[in-house]
Amino acid sequence: MKAIQLAEPRQFAQIEIDEPSSPGPGEALVATHRMGICGTDLSGYLGKMPFFRYPRIPGHELGVEVLAVGEGVTNIKPGDRCSIEPYMNCGACFACRNGHGNCCENLNVIGVMVDGGLRERFLVRADKLHPSTKLTYDQLALVETLAIGCHATDRGAPQxxxxALVIGAGPIGLSTLEFTRLTGATVTVMDLVPSRLEFVKKTYGIKHTVVFKGDGSELEQMHEITDGGLYKVVTDATGNNRSMANALNYVGHTGTLVYVGITTDEISFAHPLMHRREMTLKGSRNAMPGDFTRIIGLIEDGTINTNPWITHRTSFDAMIDNFEDYTKPETGVLKAIVEVA
Incomplete structure (x- = not known):
């Protein structure tokens, strides 16, 4: 059976692996149809993802078909199309016992810490499968990305x-934007790349956008947008330590800063700024099971339109040759999809 493995940073190889066994109790055998390439995959490829373990078969944004189910499985059946919630939590640690399996102390994310979906078939916990009778495999592969933004928005809780300010208009920033706008907050988006800001204006009707130039001019624009108060909620989706440190400057008094991007570098800032404004600083990791159910419903009823998201496609066999281009912003990639089957 074919699979693609990332042996070490920048070293993909197509390999042959054994067929999976029959599903045991609580398991399902699934076939991968679509895999979305996200920032985690790109960072893993570049060697910048702190949670990535090599060698690894990537793939955690997945649209799959159920082939068989094991004993006791009732939530899905063979033939179902599903999105996968890729966070394999233990259920027993402090975080899990308190309803936060998304940040389980023993968490294994498929495609990051354990092998993922960039292969023809594999076994997965059936309780991590979220079915839809309406969505395509393309749409199902986008649910996990959207779930990251859904959870990040819940962490900041804009009213x-x-x-509310979203920093970074890549896939995670856009997924955060999707849910921030649903709260009724007045959204500003900031990015280095003007074409990405044109995309959010055209696609989402976002009135307030700021091009970050690194000269401090963005603050003047932000004061004008917010009548001097700055932002109640700021979400940094860049994964860049300099941006994450600088983001404190945009948070208004008693506001909240959410880090949803991940960096391997240190983040430093002057404490008086945070203290004076009595900020709340939060991390946002992964997503919750209910986010997947909610998102599937929002796509099914048309509240979220996934059509503009997919900008690039590749076949399974061509992915290795094409992957390097997906790391380059100038190619205009927002979301690349691997057509596995």
Missing amino acids: KGEH
Whole structure:
């Protein structure tokens, strides 16, 4: 059976692996149809993802078909199309016991810490499968990306009429934007790349966008947008330590800063700024099971339109040759999809 493995940073190889066994109790055998390439995959390829373990078969944004189920499985059946919740939590640690399996102390994310879906077939816990009778495999592969933004928005909890800033208009920033706009908050998006800001204006009707130039001019624009109050909620989706440190400057008094991007570098800032404004600083990791159910429903009823998201496609066999291009912003990639089957 074919699979693609990332042996070490920048070293992909197509390999042959054994067929999976029959599903045991609580398991399902699934076939991968679509895999979305996300920032985690790109960072793993570049050697910048702190949780990535090599060698690894990537793939955690997945649209799959159920082939068989094991004993006791009732939530899905053979033939179902599903999105996978890729966070394999233990269920017993402090975080799990308190309802936070997304940050389980023993967490294994498929495609990051354990092998993922960039292969023809594999076994997975059946409780991590979220079916839909309406969504395509393309759409199902986008659910996990959207779930990251859904959870990050919940962490910041912007309210209707408040000013909220999303820093970074890549896939995670866009997924955060999707849910921030649903709260009724007044959204500003900032990015280095003007074409990405044009995309959010055209696609989402976002009125307030800021091009970051590194000269401090963005603050003047932000004061004008917010009538001097800056932002009640700021979410940094860049994964860049300099951006993450600088983001404190945009948080208004008693506001909240959410880090959803991940960096391997240190983040440093002057404490008086945070203290004076009595900020709340939060991390956002992965997503919750209910986010997947909610997102599938929002796509099914048309509240979220996934059509603009997919900008690039590749076949399974051509992915290795094409992958390097997906690391380059100038190619215009927002979301690349691997057509596995």
